Amino acid sequence: MSRLQTPVCDLLGIQIPIVQAGMSTYTTPELVAAVSNAGGLGIIGGLFRDADELRDEILKVRQLTSRPFGVNHVVSQLDSGAIDVTLELRVPVLSLAWGKADEIVRRAHDAGMKVIHQVNTPEEAGRAASDGADVIVAQGAEGGGHVGAMSTLPLVPQVIDVVNGVPVLAAGGIADGRGLAAVLMLGAQGVLVGTRFLATPEARGRGHSKDVILNALGSQTVASKFFDDVLGLRWPGALVRSIRNPLLDRWAQRQQDWALAAEQIRPSLEAALAAGDFVIAGESAGLIHDIVPAGELVARIAREAEALLG
Ligand SMILES: Cc1cc2nc3c(=O)[nH]c(=O)nc-3n(C[C@H](O)[C@H](O)[C@H](O)COP(=O)(O)O)c2cc1C
Structure with missing residues (x-):
């Protein structure tokens, strides 16, 4: 069995514990499906999409993959129509960030969905765990987009220590197999990666x-x-x-x-x-030197991490 097959893989129905962040309108159905088809978990960005647009995205992903995928919603910016569509279409995984979500988690579980909740502090992690999240993402401030104040290295093990065995994924600053191998050593069961997936042909870029x-x-x-x-x-x-x-x-x-x-x-x-003059991205931009198809990227990161762990 692969060294990378952590329990969160079985929980989410994936083969490789690499989750592509739901990055608002930067995701495309092609990106999400490519990651899921490669054995990771692709996530549609739900932020800044209305219910009709999100429904189209979900249906397109379903045409491109039969594997599990997710939809992301930012709790503090919630569009009630868009979350209703996500629940109605029973997307396999609901990804949440930035806000208290007990009611949404309950509705998602009633619909048979798994919930991933991204947090920035150990306190929020404890709350997300007691709200019923199935997976917690510990996001360090190195990451791209909206971030908190703590860094990935100290945050991940502190989150693990307070969530009573709920699987934890690390996010923020991870772009290659070195990052994946390192956070597995911290006790994380996998990674959620944003910036690295922006440099794929499938991601929706802006200008240059x-x-x-x-x-x-x-x-x-x-x-x-x-x-x-x-x-x-x-x-x-x-x-x-x-x-x-x-x-x-x-x-x-x-x-x-x-x-x-x-x-x-x-x-x-x-x-x-x-x-594309103002680009939202994290510190891992300095680790990115090529545009790689998303599926190949998943395989490459996994291969590098396997070799290091060996
Ligand atoms: C362009 C961009 C857009 C993002 N949009 C969202 C979003 O809509 N919802 C969300 O939960 N996180 C969003 N994030 C943050 C990611 O979920 C993730 O935590 C972050 O990208 C991890 O760090 P990394 O960029 O170093 O991989 C975004 C990140 C980027 C780079």
Whole structure:
């Protein structure tokens, strides 16, 4: 039996404990299906999609794979129509982050679904476990997108220590087999990976965003409230990690103005996002040197980790 076949694989019905993060509109049905077909778990990003769009995405994934997959929802930004569609279509796995979810977890379990809940602190992990999550994701601040304050290395074992045996996946800063092998040593049963999957042909890029990721060093990301303040998102406890760029640098010293000048800054931010000049990504960008089909990436990370563990 493979060294990578941890109990969470049986729980989720997968062969390799590599989960692709549900990254809002950056996921495509092709990405999700490729990861699931390779033996990992692909997750559709539910954030910023309405019920009709999400239904289409789910049905397309079902045409491309018969393997388990998931849909992600951010609890603090919930679209009730979109969560209803996810539950109605009984997607195998519901992925949650950022918020208390006991009621949603109950509804998902009633629909026969498994629930993965991503957290940023040991306290949230304890709450997610008592709310009934089947799998907890410990997300370190190295990661891309909305992140908390603790780093992956100390967070993962502290989460494991408080969740009474609920399987834990590590997220934040993992992009290759070294990362997977390392967090298995911490006691995690697998990984959830975001940034690395952005550099695949299947991920939905923006402009030249994939090239920006290939060229970035891990030292060139920054986590701040800029994105949320300017777009008017209320997201308590979170910063957004992105790759540094001229717009961010220009406003860096004027944090008090971000929300106040949001109307003025927003067109520039939206244009930079669309062009791929403002790229949401984590420190692992510095580990990414090629665009690889998502299925090959799953196999490569697994192969590297197996070799290291051997
Ligand atoms: C572009 C991007 C979008 C993201 N969107 C979401 C999201 O909609 N919901 C969510 O729970 N996490 C989201 N995340 C965070 C991931 O779930 C995950 O925790 C993170 O990517 C892990 O760190 P890594 O990027 O170093 O792999 C996003 C991450 C990125 C890079």
